[in-house]
Amino acid sequence: MVDLKGQYAGIKDVVNPSIQEVIENTAFINGPKVHDFQKNLETYLGVKHVIPCANGTDALQIAMMGLGLEPGDEVITADFTFAATVEVIALLKLTPVLVDVNEDDFNINIEAIKRAITPKTKAIVPVHLFGQCANMEAIMEIAKAHNLFVIEDNAQAIGANYTYSNGAKVKAGTIGHVGATSFFPSKNLGCYGDGGAIFTNDDDLAHTIRGIVNHGMYERYHHDVVGVNSRLDSIQAAVLDAKLPHLDNYNKARRNAARKYNAAFKNIESITTPKTVNGCEGICDTCDCHVFHQYTLKIKGIDRDALAKHLNDQGIPCGVYYPIPLHRQKAYLDERYNEADFEVTNQLVKDVISLPMHTELDDEQIEYITSTTIKFING
Numbered sequence: 001m002v003d004l005k006g007q008y009a010g011i012k013d014v015v016n017p018s019i020q021e022v023i024e025n026t027a028f029i030n031g032p033k034v035h036d037f038q039k040n041l042e043t044y045l046g047v048k049h050v051i052p053c054a055n056g057t058d059a060l061q062i063a064m065m066g067l068g069l070e071p072g073d074e075v076i077t078a079d080f081t082f083a084a085t086v087e088v089i090a091l092l093k094l095t096p097v098l099v100d101v102n103e104d105d106f107n108i109n110i111e112a113i114k115r116a117i118t119p120k121t122k123a124i125v126p127v128h129l130f131g132q133c134a135n136m137e138a139i140m141e142i143a144k145a146h147n148l149f150v151i152e153d154n155a156q157a158i159g160a161n162y163t164y165s166n167g168a169k170v171k172a173g174t175i176g177h178v179g180a181t182s183f184f185p186s187k188n189l190g191c192y193g194d195g196g197a198i199f200t201n202d203d204d205l206a207h208t209i210r211g212i213v214n215h216g217m218y219e220r221y222h223h224d225v226v227g228v229n230s231r232l233d234s235i236q237a238a239v240l241d242a243k244l245p246h247l248d249n250y251n252k253a254r255r256n257a258a259r260k261y262n263a264a265f266k267n268i269e270s271i272t273t274p275k276t277v278n279g280c281e282g283i284c285d286t287c288d289c290h291v292f293h294q295y296t297l298k299i300k301g302i303d304r305d306a307l308a309k310h311l312n313d314q315g316i317p318c319g320v321y322y323p324i325p326l327h328r329q330k331a332y333l334d335e336r337y338n339e340a341d342f343e344v345t346n347q348l349v350k351d352v353i354s355l356p357m358h359t360e361l362d363d364e365q366i367e368y369i370t371s372t373t374i375k376f377i378n379g
């Protein structure tokens, strides 16, 4: 699914000395590399504050703690996403309210958000799934009308742009009150272990969060709030700082691969290729609208699981993200949920399949993957 070795080979000459520097100066925690990376990421994203932390799940949790959400507050998020999003909501004793997604872009459905709002609703967590932004303009409007916080789960879309209807472009994760991302190795900007970050343009919230990540300390040994210990270590920051200048090219390589996949599958009736939205028809490099964390097809009329097995048998890794809707996961069952409200997610879990997607895919590999897929479909 990913080729981290191939990617490393291309940047070894910058990554190795960057790591070596940390080892030599032994500033393993909160060293200068962490600060450098933070500043460089702030510039790249065009956001006032980046607060690095230990992983993407922590980033989401800390964002919610920073906003002062309290037990019983309802937080609306997508039914079709990785469990981390709903997990932290539940951990903080907030009430997750899962809603359905769109059939075309897999992102949280605006009408479903509106239907789910109650007097207890305090926040919306859109997940920019597979590398493309949710409809942030509509989400921010709803949030404003109902006085809700918006926390963007940007774990899969770092570097993507969101295009407003007036043409203005903003980096994913910097639109809501706060954004959270992950630097897990397979993400679009991945380190060599765990890592994450929180983004915000709000000075007060940034200050609050900087204390929370460090045991609730704003002054050494003065614990003003209950915090956590969540740090990006210096070695990971060294890797990320060396990779950040390559991010746009990495995302471009992913789009190139997606274009080739799309072209190969164009006339295959049982395959629906991923749809780009937010004002972008097709896949272009001018607006960075989609960064293809995953390349996800919908398969109709043939057995998706048999296709997945066949691809695996032919040496092609593939994945089903996600095979079970969150509202049907044991940990998140809620008697308020009604199956009829999850029509799209319930269908997507049966239809989706993600093909290998990374920065090192070459034409020969794409040819093999697409021809093997098509041959199976054509029987």
Ligand SMILES: *Cc1c(COP(=O)(O)O)cnc(C)c1O
Pocket (backbone or CB within 6 Å): 055, 056, 057, 058, 081, 082, 084, 085, 127, 153, 155, 156, 181, 182, 183, 184, 194, 195, 196
């Ligand atoms: C990866 C991911 C996370 C969690 O990130 P970790 O760094 O693994 O904790 C959260 N949300 C989504 C949508 C993700 O894909």
